[in-house]
Amino acid sequence: QSVLTQPPSVSAAPGQRVTISCSGSSSNIENNYVSWYQQFPGTAPKILIYENNKRRSGIPDRFSASKSGTSATLGITGLQTGDEADYYCGAWDSSLSAWVFGGGTRLTVL
Amino acid sequence: QVQLQESGPGLVKRSETLSLTCSVSGASISSFYWSWIRQPPGKGLEWIGYISDTGSTIYNPSLRSRVTIAVDTSKNQFSLKLTSMTAADTAVYYCARASYYYGDWGQGTLVTVSS
Numbered sequence: 001q002s003v004l005t006q007p008p009s010v011s012a013a014p015g016q017r018v019t020i021s022c023s024g025s026s027s028n029i030e031n032n033y034v035s036w037y038q039q040f041p042g043t044a045p046k047i048l049i050y051e052n053n054k055r056r057s058g059i060p061d062r063f064s065a066s067k068s069g070t071s072a073t074l075g076i077t078g079l080q081t082g083d084e085a086d087y088y089c090g091a092w093d094s095s096l097s098a099w100v101f102g103g104g105t106r107l108t109v110l
Numbered sequence: 111q112v113q114l115q116e117s118g119p120g121l122v123k124r125s126e127t128l129s130l131t132c133s134v135s136g137a138s139i140s141s142f143y144w145s146w147i148r149q150p151p152g153k154g155l156e157w158i159g160y161i162s163d164t165g166s167t168i169y170n171p172s173l174r175s176r177v178t179i180a181v182d183t184s185k186n187q188f189s190l191k192l193t194s195m196t197a198a199d200t201a202v203y204y205c206a207r208a209s210y211y212y213g214d215w216g217q218g219t220l221v222t223v224s225s
Contacts, residue, residue: 035211044218050211088155098170099157
């Protein structure tokens with residue numbers, strides 16, 4: 001069981017907007033930076049968002065993120081079939097002294 | 111642009127020690143933090159640990175007794191040793207540049223533990 005909790009799956013139609021939640025605690029999300037990763041099958045994860053809400057260079061502004069208290073959210077607008085992937089949140093956990101990832105969310109674009 | 115490349119055996123026998131190397135180009139190994147992260151087939155990401163620019167290490171508490179991460183500055187590489195391998199250690203192992211986030215990753219290498 002992951003320290004950060006994500007829904008196993010989300011789905012939406014092309015062109016729509018979807019959000020992926022990441023729930024943690026005061027020892028990770030609330031007091032440390034959150035980052036988000038996109039992973040296609042058979043490939044390494046790729047950073048989308050770092051330091052809570054900053055898009056990595058080259059990432060379209062359709063991707064955004066926010067953080068409030070012990071939760072973080074990744075939003076994707078104008079969904080495309082090419083966005084179908086697994087998405088992970090991650091943060092440092094000050095109590096564990098370890099980096100923690102969410103369990104991952106599979107995005108399906110119907 | 112930082113590039114990372116994992117290398118090592120794809121098959122390890124149960125109870126033996128896994129040794130992987132990550133070759134880094136485009137950055138000095140002495141200037142950043144470096145991590146190993148793994149992903150069992152069909153499952154999520156698990157952080158193994160990191161080594162700092164000064165050589166200090168922090169490991170996942172669940173693996174701490176079996177893990178060693180080290181740096182070879184002469185080769186601009188860092189390594190992972192994981193002892194007492196079991197089937198539960200079968201995974202794709204990634205090396206990555208560590209910061210407040212993981213921006214640069216290797217392509218990953220699949221390690222299978224055989225009985």
